Amino acid sequence: MxxxxxxxxxxxxxxxxxxxxxxxxxxxxxxxxxxxxxxxxxxxxxxxxxxxxxxxxxxxxxxxxxxxxxxxxxxxxxxxxxxxxxxxxxxxxxxxxxxxxxxxxxxxxxxxNDGDLYSYGEALWGFLPWINKKLEEANNPKRYKHLIGVTLGTGFGFGLTVNGQLYLGDNSMAGEIWLMRNRISPNEYVEEHASIRGVRRVYSELTGINISEAPTPKEIFEIGMGIKQGNKEAAIQAYKTMAQVVGDALANAITLLDCLVVIGGGLAGAYPLFMPFLIEEMKSDYVKSLDGKKVKRLMAEIYDLTNENDLKEFLVNEYRAIPVYGTNLIANYNPSKKIGIGITQIGTSKAIALGAYSFALNELNKKIE
Structure with missing residues (x-):
């Protein structure tokens, strides 16, 4: 385009x-x-x-x-x-x-919806081209074609792009992830903790102050990172709680959709504090009640693409040649199942604008065809 x-x-x-x-x-x-x-x-x-x-x-x-x-x-x-x-x-x-x-x-x-257009912009102009270019540079033939985009801010937004096309659903309601059940508080929906108000709420509860007096999420992040004075333990827990409910919701989504995830929105800048907890949640296990054995939360291996070591491992080419039984032929086999979680590469506002732009041109092209 x-x-x-x-x-x-x-x-x-x-x-x-x-x-x-x-x-x-x-x-x-x-x-x-x-x-x-x-x-x-x-x-x-x-x-x-x-x-x-x-x-x-x-x-x-x-x-x-x-x-x-x-x-x-x-x-x-x-x-x-x-x-x-x-x-x-x-x-x-x-x-x-x-x-x-x-x-x-x-x-x-x-x-x-802005969440939909965010996903579309990142799929066409931002995160998806970025990771596929990284794979190409690493001589890895794997290419990703689908993308979940989520925004963390005033609310918890979601969009899904499949093979370069925005998936909207039959009632324009696809991806209402904010209404998923809350892992921390099952009688509430996810957004009550996966949002600005959620971060401030947990900090205020742990420090005993009124939520109206709670610091901004940026200030809470700075407190948690030791940059600003305040209750560091409460700040870390505020973002950990958010990460746990977001990680649980994303694990549910990935189970169904099997694609990369890019995070944007006003809270995305706090990823150094919350991302390790989010990844930990997604890598967690279930425990089978009858025999006590553990079962992985997700079949795929989860990688934090904001982490240099994780990114390096994600890019490794694990294809190998195997013989085709009864012939002299060779087939390429990729036994690894990798899902990466990252942060916007172009900025949330720009991704939304480019998503809106691309969607309009795509729809106009359909009419020409």
């Missing part, structure tokens, strides 16, 4: 800010334009969206071919209808955002 000169206007919509831009040939050509999301006022919110795209339109030299938006769910994404959002209450009841913008700008409009 780097050779594709078509322009796509993009919007990354959050509960606080709307961020607008435009992308051409895989590069951002309009610097971020920010508007308040006006979460409780539909008129102001929609007017801000329209105004944001008008400004982007005034800054590009050629007419864009589409608008592509990352918007929180629930939503009827194929039809461009936004549903009952928790962080944007003004949109409850159903808002036909796609048809509105199509009417205003006379352009095709594509809307998807």
């Amino acid at each position: 780097k050779s594709d000169s078509r322009i796509v206007m993009t919007l990354d919509a959050g509960g606080t800010n709307f961020v607008f831009s435009a992308i051409q040939s895989g590069e951002q050509i309009v610097e971020d334009i920010r508007f308040d999301s006006e979460a409780n006022n539909l008129d102001k919110s929609l007017n801000n969206i329209i105004e944001g795209f008008k400004i982007v339109l005034s800054k590009v030299k050629e007419k864009p071919v589409a608008i592509s938006i990352a918007f929180p769910g629930p939503a009827d994404y194929p039809n461009g209808i936004i549903g009952d959002l928790g962080n944007l209450p003004a949109y409850r009841g159903g808002v036909a955002l796609g048809p509105l913008l199509k009417e205003k700008f006379n352009l095709p409009v594509f809307i998807n």
